Amino acid sequence: MKKILYAMSxxxxxxxxxxxxxxxxxxxxxxxxxxxxxxxxxxxxxxxxxxDARRDGVITRYERRELDRDRREVRRDxxxxxxxxxxxxxxxxxxxxxxxxxxxxxxxxxxxxxYRAYSPSYRTYWRRGAYVPMTYRSYYVQDPYYYGLYAPPPxxxxxxxxxxxxxxxxxxxxxxxxxxxxx
Numbered sequence: 001m002k003k004i005l006y007a008m009s010x011x012x013x014x015x016x017x018x019x020x021x022x023x024x025x026x027x028x029x030x031x032x033x034x035x036x037x038x039x040x041x042x043x044x045x046x047x048x049x050x051x052d053a054r055r056d057g058v059i060t061r062y063e064r065r066e067l068d069r070d071r072r073e074v075r076r077d078x079x080x081x082x083x084x085x086x087x088x089x090x091x092x093x094x095x096x097x098x099x100x101x102x103x104x105x106x107x108x109x110x111x112x113x114x115y116r117a118y119s120p121s122y123r124t125y126w127r128r129g130a131y132v133p134m135t136y137r138s139y140y141v142q143d144p145y146y147y148g149l150y151a152p153p154p155x156x157x158x159x160x161x162x163x164x165x166x167x168x169x170x171x172x173x174x175x176x177x178x179x180x181x182x183x
Contacts, residue, residue: 039077042074097111129175131172132175140157140158141157156170
């Protein structure tokens with residue numbers, strides 16, 4: 001573990017000037033892929049460290065402190081990889097937006113599902129306590145954090161509905177919350 005930390009700190013010292021020279025808006029698809037790969041490796045190392053700490057049946061205070069520090073670092077990295085609303089073009093590299101061709105009159109875009117005809121008659125449905133029509137119940141939001149939504153509670157799901165985000169109960173379709181004009 002110490003060898004890895006020393007190697008990482010040496011790499012950070014060497015790579016700092018290169019990272020500082022990059023343009024602030026020059027964060028491409030390749031860098032994002034590398035960051036995701038590093039996050040996966042950090043998660044794997046955290047799992048291994050937890051397993052090693054539990055192996056003898058006792059987790060010391062030092063081990064607990066190290067595990068907590070590593071967990072915080074993984075969470076921080078996860079937050080950095082999420083959608084950044086300050087960058088208007090961050091949706092471009094995401095697979096669910098590959099079919100998006102701009103706003104179209106009479107249609108709304110459900111990421112990952114494509115363009116759907118706009119249904120003005122359902123306008124009254126998008127309120128708390130109403131029910132989501134069956135036609136909309138299959139348009140699940142794949143990554144709620146990307147849109148700034150919180151994780152749905154057990155038995156609930158975020159769905160796309162006429163350009164809105166709707167939190168519904170899976171069993172009944174009852175609407176718990178509506179985020180109008182979510183994107």
